Amino acid sequence: MSGETEEACGICAASCPRGNALFEVYKMSKELQHRGQSGAGYTSFNPRRKMILTTHKGLGLVNEVYQVSNTESFGQLMEIHAGPRAIGHNRYGTSGVVSQQHVQPFERRHGKLWKWFSFGFNGHITNREELERSLKRDGYHLMYDTDTEVMMHFISKYLEEVKDGDMKDVFRNLSQDFDGAYNIVYINGEGTTVVVRDPYGFKPLSYTVAEGGTYSASESNALNYYNIEGIEDLSPGEMAFLENEEVRVERYAPQRRKSFCYFEFLYFAHVSSRLEGRSVYQVRKRVGEELARMEFLNINEKEWVIIPVPNTARPIANAYAKALGLPEIYEEGLIETTKGRTFIEESSRHLKVMTKFHPLRSVLKGKKVVVIDDSIVRSTTMKTIVNYHLKKLGGAKEVHVRIGTPPIIAPCYYGIDMKTFSELFAAPYQDRIREGVPEEGVAEEMARRLGADSLMYQSMEGLIRAIGMPRSELCTACLTREYPTPWGRRTDERAYREYLTKSAKG
Template identity: 30%
Template sequence: MSKREKCGIFGIYSPDEQIFPYLYWGMLAQNHRGHQSHGFATYNNGLEYYTELGLIPPIKEPGKESKVKQLEGKIGIANVRYTTSGGKDYQALCYDAMPILSKGESKSLVLSFNGNIVNVRELQEKVGISKDTSDTHALAALIVQTLEENGSLPEAISYLMNNIDGAYSITGILDDGTLFAFKDPNGIKPMCYGFTDGKYAFSSESTGLAINGIEWQRELRPGELLIVKDGVMSQVQAQPWKNQAFCAFEFAYFSRPDSRYNGRYVYEIRRALGAALARKHGDKIKRCEIVVCLPESAIDAAYGFHEESGLKWEMALRRHRYVSQRAFITDGVDRQSVIYRKLNILTPKIVGKNIAVVDDSIVRGDTMRGNIKRLREAGAQEIHLFITYPKIIGPCFYGIDMSTYKELIGAQLSVDELAVELDADSVNYMPVDEYVKETGLRRDQLCLGCITNKYPTAQADELARSIRKELSKGGTEKGRVYE
């Protein structure tokens, strides 16, 4: 399926080079994390920034003026965004595109944010920001207002962490050229830092560093604040390190396969998940003749599944690379039209066959339903689904666009009912404990809220319980659960 994660972020300091090319390539390597808008900000004796809607464009096209405004400066941040807070109309998308500039009476900053704030309404009221805007504006205003009260960046970030429920990895620049980056006390969202030849860089994924030739150092720790001022980096534990709760969905879907966490590349974890899935469901595999996968995030899992099961792997489902629209952007007929055009099925490879279809997850079911319909039309005899991510039964409060129970097909139907609804012969999930094992992390080091209904932050957990209670009484959800 097509799922959207809130954002990708990047920040860099260089002692002697213009940094815009690093920002550009660092974000281009992470454009999968946000298609709706992009933007850049630098410090060059003052803060400069610009944002645009859509994917990051080429720097130069033959016979055309570049759409990229190359900002000057040796300190900068950048962002790509999907909407999980604020409005979705054209004006809202333009206004909420990041980085954003926040100005106070005596302080100002630019901010790039990945995550989602659960108590956003409380925060907006506290800082006097309109409820029609995204949570990023309220976060930035809170930092500026706290800085104006005490002047200390570590104290401002500590205050933010004490008053915010949610997930956040953030890079920013103060109006004196201070570059900073920090992560929430549960470490839900990814962010690493690198260092090479005097350059410090921060990135949602390690690929943002690798494309720029910057050596990866480590992931930021939960509650950690890193500050780069005048070429020197300092570290502050702005909030005591709570139990880490890293987003489990990063391994199955969001992160690039060549990104790495906890000393392992994501593709290695996905391949291990595929192998574990094959071991778990050997009885169903006996009915299958070939294995195929839904490109592209399931390719590595399908390879591991093929290795473990011994089934022939047919690359019989091919993605039309330049059909860039995501299925979640449109509704109804348009959504189905996009889903249909994204995939090319090599009919002779599957006609009359019993097939194992490996995919990363099932959220709403729209994409899977459409793809199974096409596989049936192409002549597949039996279709058995093997899903690496456990059954999604709860919304995400932390920046993935699945924010209500009602939209989650797994929250409404049993596994057997899912198979009927999707027209599959069987649906086979990875159990939660086995998924956790293959990530290399412990259960208490992961956010598993969407597959267990147990959330790592207090307000999100309480909100989820209250919504489930209301739904059990016949109540309904109205929009995003946290708004």
């Protein structure tokens, strides 16, 4: 997929009684950069300051927001906002336009310290409209088009309602009203620092205890430096209080049907992370082995080359080639151009993909190419790679596309930026795809639309085997339209009806 969609945010928190938690939050946020690149921010707590909580945030990459290129500015930020506790957030906007006002954490000041809080969250609220209506009925005015504002007002409401501001009760109430995916990082004026995993457990959330403090982050790769062997996952419906020397884990809500997003393994998570006790790298390798088991072409050393779409598909393609007994024809055929945000990023998806890769003509020319990617969402990337990079510029004789996931036939309502049926390449074929495998003739038709000579997707069975978790504990809704939450199902019914009406009108 290689950049066709983005994850909705990363969160982190640190408690360092003798150090500067902000510096640790900076380090973790940088490691979580792949989860959100449109903005970053932090809130730090320091009881010795008049402003006990201070928040700094902005648009751009973590290093831009923390002003790392200017040593003096970076040093000043670290000094002004120094404190024993801090939380951080990386944003990729899936709700609302991306503007400075939407960057998290959101801080709400109050004269009472337990009511003065700041928080950030990772996910998407599926029943936001209903929650907004309820806030408006109670006289609230909403200024931004974002889930975060809605959540902030509800947290404030619950803080008023629950006894002594008990955070367990606050998040229990929230779990009863909110539908969707939401991992939360929260800090208040008393220094209480908590991370919360939603009762379905869509997104990962880990923590660790190390010398110098306690730490939590969306992904384990951000915690590797602290205690690589002592990283734990928070279970769905649990929250963790980061205290000076220990992490106190408490259940705030019953676990619902566990619904861990399979896409985390395939695309979003960093390859060095462990999710749900499994190495992302090893899962990706197994995905490649499963693809090799399904291969129906007679691939040989003379005419063929096997290449990944960088970067996430690299372990998949490598394992696929090895499993076919053809490691010597595994090559790099596409090289990513220099990374960096440009005006192109925002202007045209197609132009962005065209300028994203250089083809290696010395590898591709005259060859039958198997190109492997983790997924196809809208198909802009794959069409451009097949027709422009591999065939036109690279001189490939044939291009055969192999995909690590089953076809994505339905939108995600839980925070991944693929929101409508009409934008999805495989949505029109959904009635003719069984367990990830297109019926006879369908894969050929899809391959033609891509400009490819053949197309093969992973089977559902192969995907589940590769991940190694029970199917009943995974969210695979964008592959099956079986949404785990009530509002997910309701949203889908409405969206699908609208899609059919639109398609019928042509």
